[in-house]
Amino acid sequence: MKSNRKAVFALSPVVAACFVTATVPAGAASAASVKDPVTHAQNQRVPKGAAWTERYFPSTGGVELHADVLLPEKLKPGQKVPVVLAVGPYFGHSGQMGVEGFKKTGPSARFNDLINEGKLLERGYALVMVDSRGFGGSTGCHDLFGPGEQADVKAAVDWAAKQSWSSGAVAMYGKSYDASTALIGSNLDHEALKAVVAMEPLWEPYRNFRSDGVPRATISSVANQYSTIANSPQMPDDTERYRENAAWETRNPECSLTQLGQYQIAGHDSQFWKDRDLAEKAAGTNTPLFVTQGFTEWNTEAEGMQQFLDNHEGPERGWLGPWDHVRGNDRFENGDLKMGRGGWFKELFAFYDEHLKGVEPATEYPAFAVQDSNGQWRGMKAWPTADAASSVALGSGSYLDDGMESADAAKATFVRHSQPVQRDTRITGTPRVSLEAGRDANVHVKLYDVAPDGQAVMFDEQVSQLREGKAAFEMRSTDWVLKKGHQLAVQIGTVQPGIPTSADWLASPTGQNVDVSAAALELQLDDPSDDVATKGKPAPYLKQYRAAYTTELPGKPSFTFW
Numbered sequence: 001m002k003s004n005r006k007a008v009f010a011l012s013p014v015v016a017a018c019f020v021t022a023t024v025p026a027g028a029a030s031a032a033s034v035k036d037p038v039t040h041a042q043n044q045r046v047p048k049g050a051a052w053t054e055r056y057f058p059s060t061g062g063v064e065l066h067a068d069v070l071l072p073e074k075l076k077p078g079q080k081v082p083v084v085l086a087v088g089p090y091f092g093h094s095g096q097m098g099v100e101g102f103k104k105t106g107p108s109a110r111f112n113d114l115i116n117e118g119k120l121l122e123r124g125y126a127l128v129m130v131d132s133r134g135f136g137g138s139t140g141c142h143d144l145f146g147p148g149e150q151a152d153v154k155a156a157v158d159w160a161a162k163q164s165w166s167s168g169a170v171a172m173y174g175k176s177y178d179a180s181t182a183l184i185g186s187n188l189d190h191e192a193l194k195a196v197v198a199m200e201p202l203w204e205p206y207r208n209f210r211s212d213g214v215p216r217a218t219i220s221s222v223a224n225q226y227s228t229i230a231n232s233p234q235m236p237d238d239t240e241r242y243r244e245n246a247a248w249e250t251r252n253p254e255c256s257l258t259q260l261g262q263y264q265i266a267g268h269d270s271q272f273w274k275d276r277d278l279a280e281k282a283a284g285t286n287t288p289l290f291v292t293q294g295f296t297e298w299n300t301e302a303e304g305m306q307q308f309l310d311n312h313e314g315p316e317r318g319w320l321g322p323w324d325h326v327r328g329n330d331r332f333e334n335g336d337l338k339m340g341r342g343g344w345f346k347e348l349f350a351f352y353d354e355h356l357k358g359v360e361p362a363t364e365y366p367a368f369a370v371q372d373s374n375g376q377w378r379g380m381k382a383w384p385t386a387d388a389a390s391s392v393a394l395g396s397g398s399y400l401d402d403g404m405e406s407a408d409a410a411k412a413t414f415v416r417h418s419q420p421v422q423r424d425t426r427i428t429g430t431p432r433v434s435l436e437a438g439r440d441a442n443v444h445v446k447l448y449d450v451a452p453d454g455q456a457v458m459f460d461e462q463v464s465q466l467r468e469g470k471a472a473f474e475m476r477s478t479d480w481v482l483k484k485g486h487q488l489a490v491q492i493g494t495v496q497p498g499i500p501t502s503a504d505w506l507a508s509p510t511g512q513n514v515d516v517s518a519a520a521l522e523l524q525l526d527d528p529s530d531d532v533a534t535k536g537k538p539a540p541y542l543k544q545y546r547a548a549y550t551t552e553l554p555g556k557p558s559f560t561f562w
Contacts, residue, residue, distance in 0.1 A: 001176040001177050001180075001202065001208070001222070001299055001300050001325075036053070037051035037052065037053050037071070038051070038052045038053070039051055039052075039073055040073075043104065043106050044106075045102065045104065045105070045106025045107065045109070046070075046106060046107060047070065047112055047115045047116060047121075048116075049072065049073050049074075049115070049121045049122065050070040050071065050072070050073055050115065050121055050127075051070070051071045051072070051073045051075070052068065052069065052070055052106070052107050053068075053069045053071075054066065054067065054068055054069070054137070054239070054242070055067045055069055055159075056137075056241070057155065057159045058155065059133065059140075059148075059151050059152045059155040060148065060151040060155070061140065061148065061151075062139075062140075063133045063138065063139050063140035063148070063151075063152070064138060064139045064140075064245060065130055065131065065132075065133070065138045065152055065155060065156065065159075066130070066131045066136055066137030066138045066242065066245060067128050067129065067130045067131075067156070067159070068091060068107040068108065068128070068129045069126065069127075069128050070107060070115070070121070070126065070127040070128075070129075071121075071126050071165055072121040072122070072124065072126070073121070075165065079165070080164075080165060080166060080167040080168075081124050081125055081126050081165060081166070081167055082124075082125055082126070082166070082167045082169040082170070082171065082194075082352070082356040082357060083125070083126045083127075083128055083160045083161070083163075083166050083167075083169070083170045083171070084114070084120060084125050084126065084127050084128070084170075084171050084172075084173050084352070085128045085130065085156055085157065085160050085170055085171065085172050085173070085185075086110075086111060086127075086128070086129050086130070086172065086173050086174050086178050086181075086182075087129075087130045087132050087149075087152060087153050087156050087172070087174075087178060087181045087182075087185075088130075088131075088132055088135070088174065088177050088178030088181050089131070089132060089134075089135040089136075089142065089177060089178075089226060089229050089230070090108065090110050090135075090177065090178065090229070091107075091108040091110060091129040091130070091131050091135070091136050092108070092131065092135060092136040092137075092229070092232055092234060092246070093105045093106060093107070093108070093136065093137075093234050093235045093238055093242070094232055094233060094234045094235050095232065096108060096110055096229075097225075097228075097229060098228060098229065098232050099232055099233065102235065104235065104237055105234075105235035105237050105238045107129065108129055110129070110178075111127065111129070111173065113327070113329060114127065114173065114345075115127065117329060117345060118329075118345035118348065118349065119345070120349075123349055123353075125352070125356075126165065126166070128156070128160050130152070130156040132149050132152045132153075132181065133148050133149060133152055134230045134248065134249050134255060135229060135230055136234070136246060137234070137238075137241075137242040137245045137246055138152075138245060138248075139245045139248045140248060141248075141249065141252065141254075141255035141258065141259075142226055142227075142230045142249065142255060142256075142259065143259075144205070144222075144226065144259065144276070145180055145181070145184065145202070145205050145276045145278065146272075146275050146276055147275050149181065149184070150184050150187075150188075150275075153172075153181055153184045153185050153188065154188055154190065157170050157172075157185060157188065157190050157192055157193050158190075158192070160192075161192035167356075168192060169192065169194045169355075169356040169357070170190075170192045170193050170194065170356075171193070171194055171195040171196065171197070171352055171355070171356055172185040172186075172193065172195075172196045172197065172198075173197045174197070174198060174199065174201070175198075175199040175200055175327050176199070176200055176201070176299070176300055176325065177202075179198035179199050179200055179201035179202075179291075179300075180198070180201040180202045180203075180205065180278065180300075182196045182197065182198040182201065183196070183198050183201050183203070183278050183282070183308070184278065185287070186198075186282065186285060186287045186289055186312065186314075187278060187281045187282055187285055188285075188287075189284075189285045189286060189287060190287070193287055194287070194288070194355040194356045195287070195288045195289075195290070195351060195352055195354075195355040195356060196287055196288070196289050196290070197290045197291075197348060197351070197352075198289070198290070198291050198292075199291070199292040199327050199328060200292060200293060200294060200297065200299070200300045200325055200326070200327075201291070201300060202278070202300050202304075203278060203279050203302075203303060203304035203305045203307070203308045204277055204278055204279040204280075204303060204304025204307065204308070205273075205276045205277075205278065206268055206273040206276065206277065207301075207303040207304055208222075208300065208301070208303070209222070209263055210268065211462060211463045211464060211473075211505060212268075212462070212463070212464035212465060212471070212473040213267075213268065213464065213465035213467070214442055214463045214464065214465055214495065214505050214506075214507050215264075215505070215506045216504050216505055216506060217504040217505075217506060218263070218504065219263045219264050219506070220260065220263070220264065222263065223256065223259050223260040223263050224260070226259070227249070227255075227256035227259070227260070230249040230255070230256065231249050231250050231256070232246075233246075234246040278304070278308065279304040279305075279307040279308040279311060280307075280311070282307075282308045282311040282312045283311040284311070284313055285311070285312050285313065285314060286312075286313055286314035287314050288314050288315040288316075288317075288351070288355050289312060289314060289315070289316050289317070290316075290317040290318065290348070290351050291309075291316075291317070291318045291319075291320075292318065292319045292320070292327075292328055292339070293305055293318070293319075293320050293477070294320075294321065294322065294323040294324055294325065294326070294539075294541075295320065295321065295322055295476070295477065295478050295479055295480075296322045296323065296324060296459075296541065296542070296545045297323075297324055297325060298324055298325065299324070299325040300325065301476050302476045302477035302478070303474070303476055303477070305430075305477045306384065306429055306430045306477050309383070315367075316367060316368075316382070317351060317365070317367055317368065318367070318368045318369070318370075318383060319339060319341060319344075319368075319369050319370075320368060320369075320370045320371070320383060320479065321339060321340070321341075321370060321371030321372070321377075321479070321539055322371060322372075322373055322375075322479075322539055322541065322542040322545060323338060323339050323340075323539040323541045323542070324338075324541050324545075326338040326339060326541075327344075328341075328344030328348070329344040329345060332540065336537075336540055337537070338539065338540065338541065339371075339536075339539050340371060340375070340377075340536050340537040340538050340539040340540070341369060341371070341377060341535065341536035341537070342535070342536075343535075346363075347363075347365055350362070350363060350365065366379025366380060366381075366532075366534050367379075367380065367381050367382060368380040368381070368382065368383040369534050369536065370383060370479055371479075371536060371538070371539060372426060372479050372480065372481050372528070373449070373459065373479070373480040373481050373542070374481050374483075374528075374538075375537070375538025375539070375542055376528075376531070376533070376538075377533065377534045377535065377536035378528075378531040378532055378533060378534060379532045379533070379534035380532075383428075383479075384428040384429035384430075384477075384479070384524055384526075385428075385526065386428055386429060386524035386525055386526050387525060387526050387527050388524075388525045388526075388562070389522070389523070389524055389525070390522070390523045390524075390525055390561045390562060391520060391521075391522050391523075392418075392490075392520060392521040392522075392523065392559055392561045393519075393520055393559065394416045394435075394490055394492075394519035394520060394521060394559065395416065395517075395519060395558070395559075396515070396516055396517040396518075396519065397414035397416070397492060397516050397519070398414065398513055398514060398515045398516060399411065399412055399413050399414055399492065399493040399494055399513070399514055399516070400412050400494065400511075400512075400513055400514075401441040401442060401493075401494045401509050401510045401511065401512055401513075401514050402494055402509050402511055403494055403495060403496070403497070403507060403509040404494060404496045404497060405509070412493050412494045412496070413444075413491050413492060413493025413494065413496075414491075414492055414493065414516075415489055415490065415491045415492075415553065415555055416489065416490045416492075416519075416555075416558050416559060417450065417487050417488070417489045417555040417556060417557045417558060417559075418487050418488040418489070418557055418558075418559050418560060418561055419487070419557040419559070419560045420452070420484075420485045420486060420487050420557070421482050421483075421484060421485070421486060421487070421488075421562055422484065422562075423484050423527070423529075424481055424482070424483055424484055424527075424528050424529070425481065425482045425525060425526075425527070425528075425562050426479065426480065426481045426482075426525065426526040426527070426528050427447070427459075427460075427478060427479075427480050427481075427482065427488070427523055427524070427525060428478065428479050428480075428524050428525070428526050429477060429478075429524035430474050430475060430476070430477045430478075430524075431447065431460060431474070431475040431478070431521060431522060431523050431524075432472070432473070432474055432475065432521070432522040433445050433462070433464075433471070433472070433473055433474075433475060433519075433520070433521055433522075434470075434471065434472040434473075434518070434519070434520050434522075435466075435470070435471055435472075435492070435516050435517070435518060435519040435520070436469055436470050436516070436517050436518045436519075437466050437469045437470070437471075437514050437515060437516050437517070438469060438514065438515040439466070439469060439510070439512060439514060439515075440465070440466050440467060440468065440469060440510075441465075441466050441494075441509075441510045441512065441514045442463060442464070442465055442466065442494065442495045442507045442508070442509070442510075443463065443464055443465075443466055443471060443492060443493070443494075443495075443514070443516075444461065444462075444463045444491075444492075444493055444494060444495045444496055445461065445462055445463070445464075445475065445490065445491070445492050446458050446460070446461040446490070446491040447459055447460040447461070447475065447478075447488065447489070447490060447491075448488070448489040448490075448491065448553055449480060449482050449486055449488070450486060450487040450488070450489045450553055450554075450555075451483075451485075451486055452485050452486070454552050454553060454554035455550055455551075455552060455553075456489060456550065456551055456552065456553035457546055457549055457550050458549040458550075458551070459478060459480040459549075460475045460476055460478045460480070461475070461476070461503075462474070462475045462476060463495050463505055463507065466514070481528055487555075487557060488561060489553055489555065490519075490521055491553075492516060492519060494507075494509060495507035495509070521561075523561060525561070525562055
């Protein structure tokens with residue numbers, strides 16, 4: 001989802017206020033088939049066992065959406081199958097993130113693993129990939145998770161449920177961006193949408209652009225990235241209708257400029273971000289949901305996750321643990337699973353079969369399979385589950401808000417250490433921080449697991465603006481075990497540079513000393529001794545993460561939290 005480019009562009013207020021309304025190309029039928037089914041024998045871009053067709057249907061505001069439909073090649077006339085639906089920007093025929101050099105047109109390979117490894121078609125499902133507005137063969141201005149894209153998801157579910165080959169039961173599937181559109185689907189509480197699978201989504205998109213008011217590089221890089229995708233040329237052998245639709249944003253450059261402007265200027269309380277608050281919109285929804293989330297993610301971090309799950313009232317499943325931006329079935333070249341747990345597609349289709357076909361699972365899986373910082377997997381009925389809550393008074397301190405540019409970096413932060421824990425202690429859920437200060441500035445809070453030799457692993461961090469000298473904010477969700485004899489350390493200070501993919505804040509240091517008082521930390525704590533083990537190995541990324549985020553942090557204890 002996230003781009004690492006950090007250039008920020010100014011935008012005219014006139015352009016920022018300009019919105020474009022899309023219209024269906026003249027003479028275009030709203031739900032016509034554009035070609036007869038194409039098989040792998042006819043076009044090698046079509047997966048084996050699939051019959052590919054293209055379809056068009058309307059969304060709101062005159063937008064026309066394009067879909068690539070993959071049905072089982074041997075589907076009998078009149079036979080109906082449940083539909084796995086994905087909606088997003090990555091299904092353009094010329095490539096997912098840009099032009100990939102294909103020699104002929106064909107459906108996106110984004111979820112070929114779902115077909116080839118997961119055997120989706122053989123299991124009796126259809127796969128439908130819909131270009132959300134502004135992308136691939138769909139018209140309109142791209143609208144990242146906004147009302148337009150939300151309307152596209154609804155239109156896609158409506159359409160998929162009503163096709164002659166559809167059983168009327170629809171599921172959604174996605175990773176990263178199209179995992180977030182899957183969450184949009186979940187929020188619809190649509191009668192035809194029976195199950196949703198979302199791997200590594202953005203739970204509350206605002207936080208990927210700003211951290212409690214502090215802008216991130218994504219305010220420009222994401223806008224540029226998706227404008228590039230929206231303006232990518234499609235294949236010369238695509239139909240005229242597809243190519244005409246695909247050129248929509250190229251003919252209407254206001255689309256990209258409008259998005260860039262909103263990312264840069266819209267505040268958290270603006271209607272722009274309220275419309276995109278997926279966690280808030282999850283309140284009271286009931287669609288069965290299966291998610292994955294890496295607590296050490298560098299792209300779509302675990303922000304707003306607990307709020308979404310708390311608000312969602314339907315059945316929930318999940319794989320959670322210390323990995324980066326990967327799928328449940330992803331492997332390294334040596335065959336090691338990147339999440340460390342096998343059986344992704346077996347468990348996935350047991351979930352789909354239960355909710356779309358009414359087939360009881362042959363295997364009893366834990367609702368949540370969670371891997372903690374020791375690399376150990378446990379089964380849980382819900383996440384998070386805590387034995388205790390702790391409110392820790394951290395006292396006062398001061399720091400120089402200089403962005404760590406001073407010769408004496410120690411002045412830029414202050415640190416508070418806990419007493420060593422007397423037993424293994426898990427910090428789970430979403431820690432919360434509050435503090436007061438003598439001036440407005442930015443603040444950066446980090447949590448460390450400190451070993452007896454002073455070696456410390458940073459396992460959680462967040463930044464915030466101090467407004468009227470106060471701040472109260474959520475850290476990222478976590479699931480980290482402090483081993484017996486280890487300390488929890490809390491570092492408070494200026495916004496620090498870090499690994500660009502994760503610490504990409506564009507803070508403006510005040511250059512002033514900030515006196516902090518009434519600093520406090522709220523934690524959810526769990527005793528690992530009663531964990532119920534489930535299968536799985538440590539995610540290999542955990543070792544990389546520890547190596548990248550370990551430093552020396554000695555200090556005397558000043559508080560107890562357990």
